Amino acid sequence: MSTTKRRRFLQQLGIGTASLSGLPFHLDKNSNPSSRNILQTLRKSTLYDEPYWEMVKRQFTVKTGYLMVNSANLCPAPYFVTEAVDRYSRNLAQDVSFQHRSHFHEKRERVLAALAKYLGTSSQNIGITRNTSEANNIVVNGLDLGPGDEVIIWDQNHPSNNITWKHRAKRHGFKVVEVSVPPDPGSAEELIASFTEAITPDTRVISFSHVSNVSGIHLPVKEICVIANKRGIYTLIDGAQTVGFLDVHLDDLACSFYTASTHKWLMGPMENGILFVHPDIQEELWPNIMAAGWNEKSSTVDDKFCVLGQRNTPGTAALIDIIEFHQSIGKKAIEKRIYQLNSYLKNALKESFHSIQFVTPYEEELSGGVTIFKIPGKDAVSLFQQLYSDYKIAAAPTGGLRISPTINSTLSDMDRVVEAVKELSGD
Ligand SMILES: Cc1ncc(COP(=O)(O)O)c(C=O)c1O
Incomplete structure (x- = not known):
């Protein structure tokens, strides 16, 4: 195919000319890295085929070969977002006066509005914390609890949602009840029962x-929250593994509190988190961090619970830029793609290793965006180390070997993971 024809063909696919040199979008000398045109291109394409996701992948500056x-x-x-962080940093460094910084306050308001939408x-119901850990701590330390009270936690919770409760219970004399779910749950009902029976x-x-994060099990949040609400029980949901992946609608979930980080599935800049507090109970949570700017009349979640002096x-x-990136692709399309990557990976692993033990359920409705597995006789930590040192693949040794792909990976990348694990396992 001639270059002109190829260019036209790629343009029809919505890929544009940036890929013609074979360079990533942001390194192609013909492309403008700070261009917002990519958002329009992403928005216009509705095919969601592999060339589309290859184009998405090219928006990231991952080291060549990794x-x-x-x-x-x-x-x-994505590069588009790291470039925005650099631009805002340069802008701030040029003028740190109170007058100039006021436009960053306006930006925070815009970010809150965009995040809420x-x-x-x-x-009014959300605030920007530094991460999920901080948001969890704000809730754990902000509720009035004491002797005679009980808190149910899941033994698979992150430490910021488990050791926090246990430690506070020691100090304030309430009881913590830790529940487990079946390791291989057959249905959502089994998962719900593990909590409601406690x-x-x-x-x-x-x-x-x-x-x-340690099994990939996806709990039926709404069902548990509805049962809890009927009994006047608060629910704290840690959404570190969902925001940016699942099409979450907080007002529909019926939870009291929801927390998340923006540097995981949302693919946003480092050190931002989200705290949601249901409007009916905002008066019942005590702020536990206060700094200049806080006052008794503070009425939004951001003003009441997330005032913490100078911030990043x-x-x-x-964050406004990363939200635009997600919206240009589409929340549902991202959720579907992450499930597709995981299903493809699970199937390929199953075909390659007959003895494989999946920690993450196979069914989409019971699982999240991660695939965690064990290969009998193979140590997950060694596999994780060798995947990086020998194959430049960054995974995690959490609950087994944990692969958590998002839209910067493609189906052929999943093949690459399976091939690497095969070679390392001597299969
Ligand atoms: C479920 C869960 N909660 C909380 C966290 C902590 O996130 P952060 O370090 O952004 O506070 C993690 C991190 O992996 C997590 O998986």
């Missing part, structure tokens, strides 16, 4: 991850 499949821990931001709630008249809070304003401002 593969990042560790979104459950940390996900790189993206998450299906009102901007409820007693003294239960005040049920606190659990929406999707577990350039990083927070760039």
Whole structure:
């Protein structure tokens, strides 16, 4: 095919000319890295085929030859967003006067509005923390609890949602009840029962991850929250493994509190988190961090619970850019793609290793964006180390070998993971 014909063909696919040199979009000398045109291109394309996802992948500046499949821990931001952080940082460094910085306050308001819309709630109900850990701590330390009260936690919760409760219980004398779910759940009902059977008249809070980072089990959040609400029990949902992956609508979930980080599946700048507090109970949570700017009349979640002195304003401002990136592709399309990557990976692994033990359920409705597995006789930590040192694949040794791909990976990248694990396992 001639270059002109190829260019026309790629343009029809929505890929544009940036890929013609074979360079990533951001390194192609013909492309303008700070161009927002890519958002229009992404928005216009509705095919969602492999060339589309290859184009998405080219928006990331991952080192040549490396593969990042560790979104459950940390996900790189697209170039478009790291460039925005740099731009906002330079802008701030040029003028740190109170007058100039006021436009960063306006940006924070815009970010809150955009995040709220993206998450299906009102901007009054959310605040920007530094990460999920901080948001979890704000809730754990902000509720009035004492002797005679019980808090139900999931044994698969992240430490910021488990050791926090246990430690506070020691200090304030309430009881923590830790529940397990079946390792190979057959249905959502089994998962719900693990929590509801632990409820007693003294239960005040049920606190659990929406999707577990150690098993990939996806809990039926709404069903558990509806049952808890009927009994007047608060629910704290840790959404570190969902925001940016699942099409979450906070007002529909019926939870009391929801927390998340923006540097995982949302692929946003480092050190931003989200705290949602249901409007009916905002008066019942005590703020536990206060700094200049806080006052008794503070009425939004951001003003009441998330005032913390000087913050990383350039990083927070760039949240607006990552939300635009997600919206240009589409929340549902991203969710579907992440499930597709995981299903493809699970099937390929199953075909390659007959003895493989999946920690993550096979069914989409019971699982999240991660695939965790064990190969009998093979140590997951060694596999994880060798995947990186010998194959430049960044995974995690969490609950087994954990692969957490997002839209910066393609189906052929999943083949690459399977091939590498095969070679390392001597299969
Ligand atoms: C379920 C869950 N909650 C909380 C966290 C902590 O996230 P962060 O370090 O962004 O606070 C993680 C991190 O992996 C997680 O998986």
